[in-house]
Amino acid sequence: MSKSDGYRKFQIGFHLIIALIAAAIVYSYAVNGFQLAYVIIGSVIGISSIYQLITLLRMGNKKQTSH
Secondary structure (H helix, E strand, C coil): CCHHHHHHHHHHHHHHHHHHHHHHHHHHHHHCCCCHHHHHHHHHHHHHHHHHHHHHHHHHHHHHHHC
16 A cells, blocks of 8 residues: 555545534534524535545546556
């Protein structure tokens, strides 16, 4: 395993945790009083983290098929 593979795995884990935390924040504020600002902030953070996850996973798939 090279350094780039380890870093890629770290990024995937990091963005997965961030997406789960953002989903919990959105759910919490949507259920308890529906505070729109926190729902929007949590949604933006979650969407950007999910986007990064998708791009990382696509890069990994392209890297595996090219070898």
